Amino acid sequence: MARIGIIGSAGRMGQALQAAVAAAEHDYAGGVDRDGDLAALAAHSDVMVDFSAPGALEANLEAAIAAGVPMVVGTTGLAERHHWLIDGAAVSIPILQTGNTSLGVTLLAHLVREAAQRLGPDWDIEIVETHHRMKVDAPSGTALLLGEAAADGRGEALGDVAQRGRDGLTGARVPGAIGFASLRGGSVAGDHAVHFLADNERLTLSHLAENRGIFARGAVRAAHWLIGRAPGRYTMPQVLDL
Missing domain, CATH: 3.40.50.720 (NAD(P)-binding Rossmann-like Domain)
Structure with a gap:
């Protein structure tokens, strides 16, 4: 004890x-x-x-x-x-x-790193997170943790490839970028999804937190x-x- x-x-x-x-x-x-x-x-x-x-x-x-x-x-x-x-x-x-102490999220980050490394730069990566209306920071610490795992899998620093927030005429997606989207509302404890998108196919790795x-x-x-x-x-x- x-x-x-x-x-x-x-x-x-x-x-x-x-x-x-x-x-x-x-x-x-x-x-x-x-x-x-x-x-x-x-x-x-x-x-x-x-x-x-x-x-x-x-x-x-x-x-x-x-x-x-x-x-x-x-x-x-x-x-x-x-x-x-x-x-x-x-x-x-x-x-x-850590940005997240969940054992499930810890394993998810490991899988995200592996997927990013094996799929390579031809696959676009987008991270979507949803939290309760009272959360004060965005993207969430968990989303950033997952972004760091993805960037690490590609041998890059997240700060060099992160794209946080899109509005207006942004132009085409920047090749190699890791995008973030933050949703807020209700009492959601924390939902995270990492989307790997290529021509004609998509892979999503996700984790849903039901309570703290x-x-x-x-x-x-x-x-x-x-x-x-x-x-x-x-x-x-x-x-x-x-």
């Missing part, structure tokens, strides 16, 4: 995480939210899981480093600066950051896996040994 602390415990994901910790028969070490005592939580945790907000990440990392506690970062909407902070923290503690419990279960599994690891930056595929 592990003592798992939750940063962002009052949010919807925080509540789902508490249920997942109990279901996995781990110990809930407590939780914090805005202005909470991070140092106390870190001191009582074997590992912490952060689903708070990008603006809180720096302080959360500092508390984890000070206590020498591993941390899973599932917060989305991170900027380049946040990844620099995570890289810096990984020198001192084991840390796993799948993300919580994956995060708890990742947190338990992270305990005892050497300092460094880890990924969800490593948890599944992909």
Whole structure:
């Protein structure tokens, strides 16, 4: 059993995480939210899981480093600066950051990478994601994770080929681009589809999330896996040994 602390415990994901910790028969070490005592939580945790907000990440990392506690970062909407902070923290503690903690999405990204590599550049790639009306970032962290997998399969950097949003007279599709479309509405927990399109045929790889419990279960599994690891930056595929 592990003592798992939750940063962002009052949010919807925080509540789902508490249920997942109990279901996995781990110990809930407590939780914090805005202005909470991070140092106390870190001191009582074997590992912490952060689903708070990008603006809180720096302080959360500092508390984890000070206590020498591993941390899973599932917060989305991170900027380049946040990844620099995570890289810096990984020198001192084991840390796993991902845009999606679902085990199914982790396997999907693996399949997307394989498909992109084997099908080659003649196949167009489009990623469509749907989320609830309250989601604040787009494309979703999961969509970007899948885009990175596709670009990696082609030996490219996503930033060089991503096409995010089309409006007006955009002209013909840019060869080799990876397109993104974001839909928002209702209470959708998260639907993602990666379309591979060629002349006269299409292949779609998709994942449908029915509730947040799948993300919580994956995060708890990742947190338990992270305990005892050497300092460094880890990924969800490593948890599944992909």
